[in-house]
Amino acid sequence: MPYDPSVIEPKWQKFWEDHRTFETPRTPGDRPKYYILDMFPYPSGAGLHVGHGEGYTATDILARWKRMCGYAVLHPMGWDAFGLPAERAAVREGIHPAIITKRNTDNFRRQIKRLGFSYDWSREVDTSHADYYRWTQWIFLRLHERGLAYRADVAVNWCPALGTVLANEEVSPEGTYKETGDPVERRLMKQWMLRITSYAERLVEDLELVDWPEPVKKMQREWIGRSEGAHIRFALEKGEGAIEVFTTRPDTLLGVTYCVVAPEHPLLARLTTPAQSASVQRYVEKTQRKSDRDRRADSKEKSGVFTGSSVIHPLTGAKIPVWTADYVIGSYGTGAVMAVPAHDQRDFEFAQAHSLPVVIVVRPEGRELSPPLDRAFEDDGVAVASGAYSGLKSEEFRRRVTADLTAAGRGEKKVSYALRDWLFSRQRYWGEPFPLVIDASGEAIPLPDDALPVELPHLEEFRPTDDGRPPLARATEWLRTEVPKTKAPAERETNTMPQWAGSCWYYLRFLDPKNDRMPFDPAVEKAWMPVDLYVGGVEHAVLHLLYARFWHKVLYDLGIVSTKEPFQRLFNQGMILAPSYQDAQGRYWHESAIETGPDGLRTTDGHLPVKSQVEKMSKSMLNVVSPDDVIAAHGADAMRLYEMFMGPLDATKPWQTSGIEGVYRFLQRGWRLMFTGDDDRLAEEVKDVAPEASARRFLARTVSGVTEDLKHLRFNTAIAKLMELVNELNQAPVRPLSTMRTFVLLVAPFAPHWAEEVWAKLGGKTTLAYEPWPTFDPADLVETEVELPICVNGKVKGRIMVGKTADEAQVVAKALADPNLLRILAGATPKKVIFVPNKMVNIVV
RNA sequence: GCUCACGUAGCCCAACGGCAGAGGCAGGGCACUUAAAAUGCCUUCAGUGUGGGUUCGAUUCCCACCGUGAGCACCA
Numbered sequence: 024m025p026y027d028p029s030v031i032e033p034k035w036q037k038f039w040e041d042h043r044t045f046e047t048p049r050t051p052g053d054r055p056k057y058y059i060l061d062m063f064p065y066p067s068g069a070g071l072h073v074g075h076g077e078g079y080t081a082t083d084i085l086a087r088w089k090r091m092c093g094y095a096v097l098h099p100m101g102w103d104a105f106g107l108p109a110e111r112a113a114v115r116e117g118i119h120p121a122i123i124t125k126r127n128t129d130n131f132r133r134q135i136k137r138l139g140f141s142y143d144w145s146r147e148v149d150t151s152h153a154d155y156y157r158w159t160q161w162i163f164l165r166l167h168e169r170g171l172a173y174r175a176d177v178a179v180n181w182c183p184a185l186g187t188v189l190a191n192e193e194v195s196p197e198g199t200y201k202e203t204g205d206p207v208e209r210r211l212m213k214q215w216m217l218r219i220t221s222y223a224e225r226l227v228e229d230l231e232l233v234d235w236p237e238p239v240k241k242m243q244r245e246w247i248g249r250s251e252g253a254h255i256r257f258a259l260e261k262g263e264g265a266i267e268v269f270t271t272r273p274d275t276l277l278g279v280t281y282c283v284v285a286p287e288h289p290l291l292a293r294l295t296t297p298a299q300s301a302s303v304q305r306y307v308e309k310t311q312r313k314s315d316r317d318r319r320a321d322s323k324e325k326s327g328v329f330t331g332s333s334v335i336h337p338l339t340g341a342k343i344p345v346w347t348a349d350y351v352i353g354s355y356g357t358g359a360v361m362a363v364p365a366h367d368q369r370d371f372e373f374a375q376a377h378s379l380p381v382v383i384v385v386r387p388e389g390r391e392l393s394p395p396l397d398r399a400f401e402d403d404g405v406a407v408a409s410g411a412y413s414g415l416k417s418e419e420f421r422r423r424v425t426a427d428l429t430a431a432g433r434g435e436k437k438v439s440y441a442l443r444d445w446l447f448s449r450q451r452y453w454g455e456p457f458p459l460v461i462d463a464s465g466e467a468i469p470l471p472d473d474a475l476p477v478e479l480p481h482l483e484e485f486r487p488t489d490d491g492r493p494p495l496a497r498a499t500e501w502l503r504t505e506v507p508k509t510k511a512p513a514e515r516e517t518n519t520m521p522q523w524a525g526s527c528w529y530y531l532r533f534l535d536p537k538n539d540r541m542p543f544d545p546a547v548e549k550a551w552m553p554v555d556l557y558v559g560g561v562e563h564a565v566l567h568l569l570y571a572r573f574w575h576k577v578l579y580d581l582g583i584v585s586t587k588e589p590f591q592r593l594f595n596q597g598m599i600l601a602p603s604y605q606d607a608q609g610r611y612w613h614e615s616a617i618e619t620g621p622d623g624l625r626t627t628d629g630h631l632p633v634k635s636q637v638e639k640m641s642k643s644m645l646n647v648v649s650p651d652d653v654i655a656a657h658g659a660d661a662m663r664l665y666e667m668f669m670g671p672l673d674a675t676k677p678w679q680t681s682g683i684e685g686v687y688r689f690l691q692r693g694w695r696l697m698f699t700g701d702d703d704r705l706a707e708e709v710k711d712v713a714p715e716a717s718a719r720r721f722l723a724r725t726v727s728g729v730t731e732d733l734k735h736l737r738f739n740t741a742i743a744k745l746m747e748l749v750n751e752l753n754q755a756p757v758r759p760l761s762t763m764r765t766f767v768l769l770v771a772p773f774a775p776h777w778a779e780e781v782w783a784k785l786g787g788k789t790t791l792a793y794e795p796w797p798t799f800d801p802a803d804l805v806e807t808e809v810e811l812p813i814c815v816n817g818k819v820k821g822r823i824m825v826g827k828t829a830d831e832a833q834v835v836a837k838a839l840a841d842p843n844l845l846r847i848l849a850g851a852t853p854k855k856v857i858f859v860p861n862k863m864v865n866i867v868v
Numbered sequence: 869g870c871u872c873a874c875g876u877a878g879c880c881c882a883a884c885g886g887c888a889g890a891g892g893c894a895g896g897g898c899a900c901u902u903a904a905a906a907u908g909c910c911u912u913c914a915g916u917g918u919g920g921g922u923u924c925g926a927u928u929c930c931c932a933c934c935g936u937g938a939g940c941a942c943c944a
Contacts, residue, residue, distance in 0.1 A: 867925090
């Protein structure tokens with residue numbers, strides 16, 4: 024039988040399933056553990072795409088390799104199954120989201136299984152099942168007990184198109200929902216919040232503990248936005264109280280020429296004088312109407328109005344006018360700033376626009392700064408015109424003035440974060456219900472643990488109610504309940520948790536997925552955590568990874584997890600793009616409708632000229648590659664190999680349908696190395712003999728190279744080395760059986776079905792999944808002789824063979840004796856000779 | 869606007885600062901075949917985006933610019 028993936032792949036998938044080949048014991052026992060995790064998918068209606076396949080293939084290769092290296096490998100898969108798309112499909116199709124979700128997860132499972140991944144399916148979890156979200160609710164109660172969950176009237180990101188609010192992290196800089204591009208507006212609503220800000224410091228600090236890509240750490244640091252500075256109080260000129268500002272530059276305190284409060288600032292009304300009342304009110308209203316997007320777009324012109332009031336400078340006692348302007352953000356710092364136009368570009372622009380004075384109080388070291396400035400000088404330097412502080416360097420100034428203000432009770436050192444609390448409720452049906460009730464007075468009362476799960480009631484209609492309440496308000500029976508202790512009437516919360524909730528802890532549930540007494544057994548947690556390698560797309564750099572880290576730290580504080588961080592090593596696979604074809608009208612054509620004409624690419628039908636470009640895969644661009652089609656044509660093993668062979672795992676790279684031919688041929692050639700004809704006859708060249716020295720060395724190099732590449736996730740070069748080995752063996756008159764066995768084991772993690780089948784044909788009695796990974800004799804890697812290039816002035820002019828241990832004198836003597844080199848040197852005396860052992864000789868004349 | 873990553877044959881991609889090519893696709897030739905496909909063998913193809921610098925020697929390190937991609941964007 025020739026190599027036929029459509030026969031052997033289902034056969035081995037069934038074998039693995041029947042024999043529970045990849046079920047993992049409850050704890051690793053005395054073997055070293057390796058927890059390798061994929062970011063579990065949201066099972067969309069579109070099915071698996073090749074981008075999923077890339078990450079899952081990479082982790083599967085590593086999982087299989089680690090098993091062969093003797094590790095206890097935990098490699099689970101599950102479904103992030105709550106979410107908006109299923110709910111929208113439910114409205115559209117009139118089918119319950121649970122049914123749609125089941126349909127989608129069934130399809131995903133089928134597609135994933137068809138790729139032959141070695142997941143332990145007995146640990147599968149689904150975040151939308153009550154036996155899972157029961158524990159999501161349980162964790163919420165722990166958050167609530169610790170004061171980390173609270174309800175507040177907050178200005179939220181309301182998305183009218185979706186009919187729900189969104190977290191800050193879900194809104195793009197343009198003021199749209201990141202997923203769909205629908206516009207988002209500001210609205211004041213009572214919402215559940217999680218106090219992630221109280222973990223801000225640790226979320227920054229503990230990034231030091233993990234082995235993550237630097238860009239991801241950077242994005243998290245920037246999102247958290249830690250900055251050190253001071254709070255300084257400017258007393259109101261009239262009446263009690265003060266404006267408190269946050270600044271990172273207390274050393275510019277003497278350069279303050281005005282203060283600004285945000286239009287949302289609580290003191291604004293008190294500050295506004297009757298004479299200014301009308302213009303301030305007009306300004307505030309104008310600002311409120313502006314979306315975030317407009318506010319940002321208008322950022323070039325610094326608008327604002329004078330309040331009519333002044334505050335007292337905490338050091339000089341001078342009167343400082345107070346303005347309100349929308350360039351100051353109400354929700355950051357204290358919502359008020361001291362403006363130093365000479366040393367802050369934004370303040371400078373505002374001062375220019377409104378003819379406010381500019382006072383220079385810092386000059387660059389070794390240089391004077393003279394007015395008028397054409398822009399702010401924002402660097403550190405030396406203080407000038409700052410009374411007793413004059414002459415101090417900025418750093419020293421900051422320390423001293425902060426201490427002085429503290430002593431005077433007018434300020435103190437302060438760290439500020441850009442991170443805001445996490446908006447944790449959504450006006451949706453298809454999410455986790457909150458485990459609490461709201462009594463007649465409007466107070467939220469948590470339910471006891473034994474009341475969990477609070478199950479989602481069945482609904483037929485998933486749109487918001489006519490009076491604008493969330494879909495759950497339609498479940499009138501479910502809604503009416505009582506306070507558990509007092510039996511007083513109460514209502515359930517009609518909001519649900521956001522999609523991120525379930526994915527915040529799924530990696531822990533995988534450890535003990537069937538446990539019905541607790542989320543997971545702490546003993547099991549200790550044995551497996553942390554996740555050793557977590558692979559997924561970089562799009563989750565801030566959202567999911569920040570939220571999960573936050574929950575994990577809360578669980579750590581509760582003493583139910585043993586590690587500070589959940590994911591020790593993170594790897595982001597690159598995006599896979601695909602060529603798309605567009606005619607002059609901008610219409611897209613599928614690759615199959617394109618041919619090469621005399622003047623370039625054109626459509627086969629009608630011969631319209633088209634241009635091709637490489638873009639993100641998308642339905643509308645007709646360039647989506649489906650794993651089902653690829654598998655049907657070339658099999659899962661070829662698909663796996665090609666996904667890895669395209670290029671480095673972290674690179675963005677284009678899918679080329681023709682590229683898969685190469686790896687498919689590799690599998691066929693590998694097969695034919697061992698078997699000929701239509702029966703299972705061994706090829707004549709395969710003999711049970713010991714390999715010759717040179718063949719042994721080649722194999723040792725391959726084993727060593729592939730092993731090294733696997734360590735560093737360099738799958739593309741590992742596969743290239745296996746191809747080299749096939750090319751080499753193909754030429755060889757004799758193919759020792761032991762060499763062929765080693766070859767098969769090396770291929771096994773990459774193309775497991777192929778490898779199992781060949782292994783069995785070569786006499787294997789059972790799966791090779793736990794066969795020891797091939798080793799080699801290091802002596803075989805040592806070359807006794809090497810060919811050295813001889814350079815003259817850096818250019819290669821010849822090459823000589825020398826012994827590996829030859830010293831400089833020997834090598835140079837041999838080089839200078841080379842007739843060709845003698846001719847090139849033409850009697851010139853070498854000025855200098857550079858000798859790099861085993862690398863090269865460079866003669867400089 | 870700011871930050872980061874990446875630019876190597878027609879294409880995808882390799883090369884501890886040391887011979888630019890490991891591998892694959894596509895192209896060409898030959899063999900097998902009545903023919904084609906498949907297969908096997910052989911083979912063409914770049915001097916590394918541009919301009920400087922460091923070095924005996926640069927695809928690799930540094931600077932500037934161009935191009936592509938990603939992230940951030942009044943955070944005081």
